[in-house]
Amino acid sequence: MDIQNTLRDGLLTVVLPAYNEQDSVPLAADTICPLLEGEGIRHEILFVNDGSRDGTWNAIKAQTARHPQVRGVCFSRNFGKEAAIFAGLAQAKGDCVVVLDCDLQHPPEKIVEMYRLWQKGYQVVEGVKVTRGKESPLHTLAAKTFYHFISSATKIDMSRASDFKLLDRRAVDVLVAMREKNAFFRALSSWIGFETTQVEFEVQPRAAGESKWSIRSLVRYAITNLAAFSTAPLQIVTFLGVLVFLCSLVLGGWSLWQKISGQALEGFTTVILLLLLIGSILMICLGIIGYYIAKIYEEIKDRPRFIISHECGGKQDDR
Ligand code: UDP
Ligand code: MG
Numbered sequence: 001m002d003i004q005n006t007l008r009d010g011l012l013t014v015v016l017p018a019y020n021e022q023d024s025v026p027l028a029a030d031t032i033c034p035l036l037e038g039e040g041i042r043h044e045i046l047f048v049n050d051g052s053r054d055g056t057w058n059a060i061k062a063q064t065a066r067h068p069q070v071r072g073v074c075f076s077r078n079f080g081k082e083a084a085i086f087a088g089l090a091q092a093k094g095d096c097v098v099v100l101d102c103d104l105q106h107p108p109e110k111i112v113e114m115y116r117l118w119q120k121g122y123q124v125v126e127g128v129k130v131t132r133g134k135e136s137p138l139h140t141l142a143a144k145t146f147y148h149f150i151s152s153a154t155k156i157d158m159s160r161a162s163d164f165k166l167l168d169r170r171a172v173d174v175l176v177a178m179r180e181k182n183a184f185f186r187a188l189s190s191w192i193g194f195e196t197t198q199v200e201f202e203v204q205p206r207a208a209g210e211s212k213w214s215i216r217s218l219v220r221y222a223i224t225n226l227a228a229f230s231t232a233p234l235q236i237v238t239f240l241g242v243l244v245f246l247c248s249l250v251l252g253g254w255s256l257w258q259k260i261s262g263q264a265l266e267g268f269t270t271v272i273l274l275l276l277l278i279g280s281i282l283m284i285c286l287g288i289i290g291y292y293i294a295k296i297y298e299e300i301k302d303r304p305r306f307i308i309s310h311e312c313g314g315k316q317d318d319r
């Protein structure tokens with residue numbers, strides 16, 4: 001392991017994706033700026049406004065006026081948290097970048113701990129959840145099931161993973177260079193490897209506002225990211241095909257035997273059931289294959305992952 005005795009120094013970029021976070025933005029800036037200043041860490045704060053419908057962009061602009069180290073980029077519409085994180089990574093000027101939620105559910109004081117570990121030579125510092133915070137038992141069960149699948153697909157334990165991470169410039173450059181549109185930050189940032197360590201944290205209650213996740217968006221998130229990281233569903237399709245084929249061999253042999261031995265067949269219900277079963281399995285399989293084809297189509301269109309319409313703070317001060 002290439003962990004140094006002399007501490008390195010460098011600019012830290014804090015990336016905060018924000019969607020309808022007008023009340024959290026000032027809280028985040030007022031917490032993080034004094035904290036890093038107090039610790040003597042050179043930093044810039046980068047808010048990514050993910051097409052918010054409330055006053056988030058105005059709140060970010062107000063912060064750039066108050067704190068010179070705050071910058072903001074604004075998407076032309078809502079592109080989702082993953083896109084906001086990747087935009088933050090692409091725009092970051094720092095020698096290392098930390099990503100955390102704007103609602104302060106990821107405790108900002110841990111940024112200092114992460115930065116100190118980076119100074120020692122670590123290239124990726126992962127925030128791992130000790131507790132999952134307040135959520136319904138159904139949500140916890142669904143999340144556990146999803147992370148079980150994604151962990152076996154990626155061969156990385158994702159059960160306590162979060163988007164709260166510090167990445168060295170090298171790791172950031174690698175991630176930014178990846179062209180896949182359905183990039184799943186939490187998994188990709190582990191998949192890339194590098195000298196990694198972990199910092200445990202407790203998920204805090206939201207500083208302000210509400211969670212943006214509905215059951216529908218969580219299900220979509222789970223399906224998109226499973227498909228982005230695993231072709232297991234396609235293998236299941238093949239497995240199902242083999243299973244049904246074996247069943248049909250047994251049933252076919254049995255039917256033939258009945259025919260040869262001259263027993264009358266009353267198989268109407270069996271035929272209907274088999275038709276329905278095989279029909280629905282075929283439909284599901286076609287759906288799964290279709291989903292992957294749709295994803296290939298999305299990738300080859302090569303549309304940008306996000307579109308930036310405005311920037312503020314830093315050098316260009318566009319209103
Ligand atoms: N977020 C985003 N775009 C979205 C949804 C969420 O940038 O489309 C941001 C949001 O502003 C917050 C972070 O992602 O900073 C986490 O979102 P949220 O708090 O709603 O999720 P939860 O903490 O409930 O998982
Ligand atoms: Mg949150």
